[in-house]
Amino acid sequence: MKDSDSDILTTVAQIQAIVKALEKENDEDKTRQQADKLSELLDKVSGLDGDCDKHGNASTELQNCAVSLWNVAVARRAGGHLGTALNARLRHLACHLAFKVSPLEGSEMVLKRRVMMASKTGRAWLDCGNPSMADNSLSLASECLEKLTGNLLSAAAEGKLSEDDKEKQKTEIEKDMFKVFCYQAESAVAQEQHDVAMRLVQRCKEMLARLPKETTFLAMLCYNFGVETYQRQKYEEAVAWLRESFELGKGIGQRATSSKNQARTLRLLASAYLEWDSKQHWQKALNAIGLANSEHSHPAGLHLKVHILLVSDTVEDSRLMSAVTDCLHHPELTVELGLNTVKLLVEHNRTQMALSGVKQLTQQFQASPELGKVYLLHLRVLLDNRQLQAAKALVEDCITGHSTTQPLDTTTRKRFHLLLWEQAAKAYEANDHEEALKWYSYSQSLFSSSQSQDSNMAKLERNRSACYLHLKQYDKALEAARQAESCDPTSPHTQYALFKIALLQGNSDAAIEAIEKMGTAVEKEEEGNTVEGLVCLAAQLAFEESNRGVAIRALERLVDHSHNKQQVLTALRCLTRLRLTFSGASEEQKSGNDLILTYLETAHKKVQELKETKEDGVVNEATWFMKIAWNLGLKCGQDSNMMHQFFDMCFKFSSLCPADMANLVRRKTCVLMAAAACLQAARSASGTGDKNKLLKTVIHHVDTCRDICREINNSKIMDTDCSGDSTPILLCLYEFEAKAQLGEPDLSQLLDRVMAMPQADAKTLETMAALAMEAPAAHPTLSVRALREAIRRHLQTPNTDFTKCSKAFHSLIQLVLNKGSTSDPSSKEEAWGYYKEAMDIIDNKSQGSYPEMEILWLMTKAWNCGIHLLSAGHYVDAEHWCGMSMKLLKHLTSLRTHYDTQMTAVYGEVLAKIETQKVRCNKEE
Numbered sequence: 019m020k021d022s023d024s025d026i027l028t029t030v031a032q033i034q035a036i037v038k039a040l041e042k043e044n045d046e047d048k049t050r051q052q053a054d055k056l057s058e059l060l061d062k063v064s065g066l067d068g069d070c071d072k073h074g075n076a077s078t079e080l081q082n083c084a085v086s087l088w089n090v091a092v093a094r095r096a097g098g099h100l101g102t103a104l105n106a107r108l109r110h111l112a113c114h115l116a117f118k119v120s121p122l123e124g125s126e127m128v129l130k131r132r133v134m135m136a137s138k139t140g141r142a143w144l145d146c147g148n149p150s151m152a153d154n155s156l157s158l159a160s161e162c163l164e165k166l167t168g169n170l171l172s173a174a175a176e177g178k179l180s181e182d183d184k185e186k187q188k189t190e191i192e193k194d195m196f197k198v199f200c201y202q203a204e205s206a207v208a209q210e211q212h213d214v215a216m217r218l219v220q221r222c223k224e225m226l227a228r229l230p231k232e233t234t235f236l237a238m239l240c241y242n243f244g245v246e247t248y249q250r251q252k253y254e255e256a257v258a259w260l261r262e263s264f265e266l267g268k269g270i271g272q273r274a275t276s277s278k279n280q281a282r283t284l285r286l287l288a289s290a291y292l293e294w295d296s297k298q299h300w301q302k303a304l305n306a307i308g309l310a311n312s313e314h315s316h317p318a319g320l321h322l323k324v325h326i327l328l329v330s331d332t333v334e335d336s337r338l339m340s341a342v343t344d345c346l347h348h349p350e351l352t353v354e355l356g357l358n359t360v361k362l363l364v365e366h367n368r369t370q371m372a373l374s375g376v377k378q379l380t381q382q383f384q385a386s387p388e389l390g391k392v393y394l395l396h397l398r399v400l401l402d403n404r405q406l407q408a409a410k411a412l413v414e415d416c417i418t419g420h421s422t423t424q425p426l427d428t429t430t431r432k433r434f435h436l437l438l439w440e441q442a443a444k445a446y447e448a449n450d451h452e453e454a455l456k457w458y459s460y461s462q463s464l465f466s467s468s469q470s471q472d473s474n475m476a477k478l479e480r481n482r483s484a485c486y487l488h489l490k491q492y493d494k495a496l497e498a499a500r501q502a503e504s505c506d507p508t509s510p511h512t513q514y515a516l517f518k519i520a521l522l523q524g525n526s527d528a529a530i531e532a533i534e535k536m537g538t539a540v541e542k543e544e545e546g547n548t549v550e551g552l553v554c555l556a557a558q559l560a561f562e563e564s565n566r567g568v569a570i571r572a573l574e575r576l577v578d579h580s581h582n583k584q585q586v587l588t589a590l591r592c593l594t595r596l597r598l599t600f601s602g603a604s605e606e607q608k609s610g611n612d613l614i615l616t617y618l619e620t621a622h623k624k625v626q627e628l629k630e631t632k633e634d635g636v637v638n639e640a641t642w643f644m645k646i647a648w649n650l651g652l653k654c655g656q657d658s659n660m661m662h663q664f665f666d667m668c669f670k671f672s673s674l675c676p677a678d679m680a681n682l683v684r685r686k687t688c689v690l691m692a693a694a695a696c697l698q699a700a701r702s703a704s705g706t707g708d709k710n711k712l713l714k715t716v717i718h719h720v721d722t723c724r725d726i727c728r729e730i731n732n733s734k735i736m737d738t739d740c741s742g743d744s745t746p747i748l749l750c751l752y753e754f755e756a757k758a759q760l761g762e763p764d765l766s767q768l769l770d771r772v773m774a775m776p777q778a779d780a781k782t783l784e785t786m787a788a789l790a791m792e793a794p795a796a797h798p799t800l801s802v803r804a805l806r807e808a809i810r811r812h813l814q815t816p817n818t819d820f821t822k823c824s825k826a827f828h829s830l831i832q833l834v835l836n837k838g839s840t841s842d843p844s845s846k847e848e849a850w851g852y853y854k855e856a857m858d859i860i861d862n863k864s865q866g867s868y869p870e871m872e873i874l875w876l877m878t879k880a881w882n883c884g885i886h887l888l889s890a891g892h893y894v895d896a897e898h899w900c901g902m903s904m905k906l907l908k909h910l911t912s913l914r915t916h917y918d919t920q921m922t923a924v925y926g927e928v929l930a931k932i933e934t935q936k937v938r939c940n941k942e943e
Contacts (some may be wrong), residue, residue: 025062026062026076027076029059029062030076030079030080030083032059033056033059033060033080033083033115034079034083036052036055036056036059037056037083037086037087037090038086039052040052040087040090040108041086041090044094044099046099046100046101046104049094049100049104049108050104050107053104053107053108053111056111057111060111060114060115060118077118080115080118081115081116081128083115084112084113084115084116084118084135085112085116085131087108087111087112087115088109088112088113088116088135090108091105091108091109091112094108101146102142102145102146103146103148105142105145105146106139106142106143106145106146106148106151109135109138109139109142110139110142110143110151110155112135112139113132113135113136113139113155113158116131116132116135117132117136117158126166126169129162129165129166129169130166132158132159132162133159133162133163133166133194133198134194136155136156136158136159136162137155137156137159137194137197137198137201139152139155140152140153140155140156140159140198140201140202140205141201143155144201144204144205144208147208149204149205149206149208149209150205150209152201152205153202153205156198156201156202156205159194159198160195160198160202163191163194163195163198166191167188167191170184170187170188170191189228189229192225192228192229193229193232195225196222196225196229196232199218199219199221199222199225200218200222200235200236200239202218203215203218203219203222203239203243204239204243206218207243207246207247210252212247212255212258215243216258216262219236219239219240219262222236223236223266233266233269233274234267234274234275236266237263237264237266237267237274237275238263238275238279240259240260240262240263240266241259241260241263241279241282241283241286243259243263244256244257244259244260244263244283244286244287244290245286247259248260248286248289248290248293251293253290253291253293253294254294256286256290256294257287257290257291257294260283260284260286260287260290261287263283264280264283264284264287267279267280267283268280277313277314278313278314278316280310280313280314281310281311281313281314281316281319282310283310284306284307284309284310284313284319285306285307285310285316285318285319285322287306287310288303288304288306288307288310288322288326289303289322291303291306292325292326292329296329297329300326300329300330303326304323304326304327307319307322307323307326308323311323315348316348316350317345317348317350317351317352317355317356318355320341320344320345320348321345321355321358321359321362323341323344323345324338324341324342324345324359324362324363325362327341328362328363328366328368335371338368338371339371339374342359342363342371342374342375343378345359346359346375346378346379346382347378347382351382353379353383353386353388353389353391353392354391356375356379356382356383356392357379357391357392357395359375360372360375360376360379360395360399361395363375364399364402369399369403372399373396373399373400376392376395376396376399377396379392380392380393380396387427389424390416390424390426390427390430390431390434391430393412393416393430393434394430394433394434394437396412397409397412397413397416397434397437398437400412401437401441409441410456410460413434413438413460414460416434417460417463417464420464421463426464431464434461434464435461435464435474438457438458438460438461438464439457439458439461439478439481441457442454442455442456442457442458442461442481445457446481446484446485449488451485451486451488451489452485452489454481454485455482455485455486458478458481458482458485459482461478462478462482465478472505473505473506473509475502475505475506476502476503476505476506476509476511476512477502477511478502479498479499479501479502479505480498480499480502480511480512480515482498483495483496483498483499483502483515483519484515486498487518487519487522492519492522492523495515495519496516496519499512499515499516499519500516502515503516510536510548510549510552511548511552513532513533513535513536513552514532514536514552514555514556516528516532517529517532517533517536517556518556518559520532521559521560521563521565521568522563526565526567526568529560529565529568529572530568530571530572530575533553533556533568533572533576534572534575534576536549536552536553536556549585549588553572553573553576553588553589553592554591554592554595556569556572557569557570557572557573557592557596558596560572561596561599566596569596570593570596573589573592573593573596574589574593576589577589577590577593577617577620583624583627583628583633584628584633584635586620586624587621587624587625587628587635587639590617590620590621590624590643591642593613593617594614594617594618594643594646597610597613597614597617598610598614598646608657608660611650611654611657611660611664614646614650615660615663615664615667618643618646618647618664618667618671619667621639621643622643622667622670622671622674624639625639625640625643625671625674626674629674636674637674637675637676640671640672640674640675641671641675643667643671644668644671644672644675644684647664647665647667647668647671648664648665648668648688650664651664651665651668651691651695654695658695658696658698658699658701658702659695659699661691661695661698661699662692662695662696662698662699662715665688665689665691665692665695666688666689666692666696668688668691668692669685669688669689669692672684672685672688673685677729679730679733682726682729682730682733683730685726686723686726686727686730686745689719689722689723689726690719690723690745690748690749692719693716693719693720693723693749693752694748694752696712696715696716696719697712697713697716697752697755697756699712700712700713700716700756700759709759710760713756713759713760714756714760716752716753716755716756717753717756717757719752720749720752720753720756723745723749724749727745727746743777744777746775746777747772747775747777747778747782750768750771750772750775750778750782751782751785751786751789753768754768754769754772754786754789754790755789755792758789758790758792758795758797759792759794759795761794761795765790765797765800766800769786769800769803769804772786773807779811780807780808780809780811780812780822780826781808781822783804783805783807783808783811784804784805784808784825784826784829786800786804787800787801787802787804787805787808787829787833788801788829790804791833798833798837801833802830802833802834805826805829805830805833806830808826809823809826809827809830809855812826813859813863818863820859820864820867820868820869821867821869821872823859824856824868824869824872825872827852827855827856827872827876828872828875828876830852831849831852831853831856831876831879832879834848834849834852835849835879835883840883840886841886841887841889841890841892843887843892843895846883846887846895846899849883850898850899850902853876853880853902856876857902857905857906860873860906860909861909868909870910870911870912870913873906873909873910874910874913876906877903877906877907877910877917878903880899880900880902880903880906881899881900881903881921883899884896884897884898884899884900884901884902884903884928885900887899888900888928888931893928893931893932893935894932896928896932897928897929897932900924900925900928901925903921903925904921904922904925907921
């Protein structure tokens with residue numbers, strides 16, 4: 019227990035230290051930190067509850083701390099050094115301390131102090147928007163007030179108080195209770211507990227007989243609740259609160275609220291009815307606004323009455339017109355409210371009333387500086403209803419007034435310009451250019467001499483120039499465009515207007531001068547891609563006018579002389595588009611492709627510079643030109659050299675884009691296509707030097723593509739099946755052909771690499787075999803290896819294609835037989851081995867699927883070999899080859915009859931000769 023007592027005393031001492039520190043602290047952040055510490059300490063002194071005798075000294079110290087902390091909060095708040103949230107928290111902590119010891123015990127003075135602290139703490143929580151915390155404090159205040167009431171009744175019953183003292187104290191308690199109820203009602207409304215709030219207000223109303231002076235406050239409180247719920251769009255609740263406020267405002271015996279405030283409440287009540295359900299509560303809204311206007315006539319109330327009447331379709335025009343007149347003739351009417359009333363009429367299609375109303379406003383505010391706003395609305399109504407003559411007359415009057423006695427303010431003039439330009443634009447779109455000029459002229463009249471350099475003045479003159487141009491009044495169009503140039507010399511739009519005029523007049527030099535100025539004009543940030551668009555439009559217009567030279571010459575000059583990299587790229591885009599659009603015959607197309615290629619080379623240089631200087635637009639520019647190069651490469655057809663150059667440019671542009679997976683694949687494809695096109699160009703090259711240069715370029719492309727493939731494989735973030743990718747095979751084929759043509763020595767290693775690839779099929783090896791023997795290359799050994807491997811792979815397939823396999827045997831045997839002399843048996847030993855393999859396939863594997871023509875070819879070749887050897891005296895070898903031919907003869911079907919008889923006879927002669935030769939040899943021995 020001693021330890022517990024010691025802990026409590028220590029905690030109390032810490033609380034005292036924090037309160038003293040707060041008395042000296044002015045920094046809000048540090049105050050908040052001290053409040054956090056104090057909040058933690060308060061949880062440790064709960065042992066004082068109900069043990070006042072034992073810890074009397076500690077309790078007294080805590081009460082003193084509570085008072086001191088409260089005074090700190092009050093002083094700091096009064097000095098403006100404390101925010102609302104922190105103020106509420108400090109008051110809450112002080113209140114917590116005050117209630118810490120025997121919360122509902124103590125003298126009358128202590129209870130009153132606690133009521134004051136708890137109620138003001140609740141008010142502080144409400145002020146910082148925390149109604150739930152306010153409820154806690156207000157509940158404590160309510161409990162203390164109930165205790166005070168009980169004590170008062172007990173003292174009165176015991177005769178300790180006179181009747182006057184009793185009534186006096188009772189009134190004080192009721193005042194505090196009234197205040198607490200009002201705060202609790204405010205908290206309930208904030209939490210949308212309107213039933214609770216209404217019950218609390220009813221309790222307050224019951225106390226008004228003893229506290230009549232509070233009626234005004236309660237009426238204003240209900241009005242505030244009505245405003246708050248109206249703003250939250252809770253119109254049913256708003257109606258209830260505003261009705262309550264109005265009834266309270268009537269007072270008991272005498273008015274509690276002025277007629278002006280009552281009228282204000284009724285106007286809001288009428289609006290609430292209207293917003294709640296304009297059809298169902300229309301009459302109630304009309305009644306409310308009628309009562310409001312009878313209480314206190316105000317323009318806002320009369321305006322609202324017009325609004326309510328317009329909601330109904332059954333109101334007579336005379337009644338509506340009377341309400342409009344009452345509103346517009348009210349002495350306190352402002353221009354803004356009058357205009358809003360007229361706008362209401364316009365919105366509800368009461369055009370004649372709106373025109374009548376705006377005329378009334380014109381007369382009423384003739385001397386007002388805001389008269390221009392009335393003219394603006396009048397003009398808008400006339401224009402919307404196509405009363406153009408009346409609108410023109412009004413505009414002319416306004417211009418006259420502006421120039422003489424009634425100048426329009428800047429804002430009003432801007433709005434006039436907008437209306438006039440809008441009307442002019444409509445006329446322009448309808449191809450009524452004279453009418454458009456009329457409206458633009460009105461606008462011109464409202465510009466002052468000090469606005470001669472205004473950009474809007476330049477726009478106006480350009481618009482006028484465009485109208486004159488359509489009317490083919492070129493001199494006036496040029497004059498207006500020159501005026502626009504003097505107003506805003508840097509505008510590319512003005513230079514475009516001058517260009518257009520010069521072009522239509524056939525003045526090519528002036529057109530080129532204008533387009534060069536257009537390209538070098540300072541482009542404003544908000545105009546975006548204005549220059550690019552205008553240059554392209556100008557070039558296109560020149561082509562439409564059959565002046566192609568102007569467009570191309572201007573754009574090419576821009577490319578040659580501009581120091582603005584972005585501007586050069588824009589011009590190159592336009593030139594590229596134009597060359598693509600106007601390419602015709604094959605010769606012209608080839609010339610156009612040559613020029614486009616130079617544009618792409620220049621563009622690549624400029625985009626590289628952009629990237630080096632870390633400027634914006636690199637990716638967009640590189641991507642655009644890359645697509646152009648790709649598409650042109652695909653369209654080159656038979657021109658392999660041009661195709662190679664376009665695909666090479668495509669690769670270069672893709673290298674300027676981010677190195678993501680998509681772009682790596684794009685780069686791989688570009689360089690692969692470039693390698694293929696370059697190889698094709700080398701095949702058709704006439705000179706050896708050019709051909710070798712192209713072949714070396716192919717090898718360079720292949721190496722580059724392999725590097726990219728390795729980068730792609732290293733960058734993959736998921737398992738991907740690449741078995742179907744033919745790129746490695748194609749690269750090997752391109753490299754093999756190039757190196758074979760160049761006579762490089764490492765072809766055998768390259769063949770080994772291909773043979774090690776699982777995706778390399780027999781067709782690939784057959785292709786390499788053919789390439790190894792294509793002039794000037796001559797590598798029969800490599801060709802034989804490739805063909806043997808091709809045959810092996812053919813035979814390894816589940817369903818062997820013997821047609822393809824037979825062709826490989828054909829090529830292999832033909833290649834081997836060509837090596838030696840026709841009369842040399844040893845040179846045919848290798849071929850004999852392949853014949854035996856082919857024979858085995860025909861006998862045991864092909865099952866009749868071996869092509870008959872290929873069997874015929876093998877038979878014929880074998881027979882010829884035998885005959886040649888027989889002629890050379892090699893009878894044994896001749897018998898082998900002729901015997902092989904006879905075996906093959908047996909496998910012929912439809913063709914056998916053509917050869918059977920003759921070959922059998924000749925084969926008999928061959929055998930007879932061989933036998934005769936053997937006998938002769940024996941005799942000689």
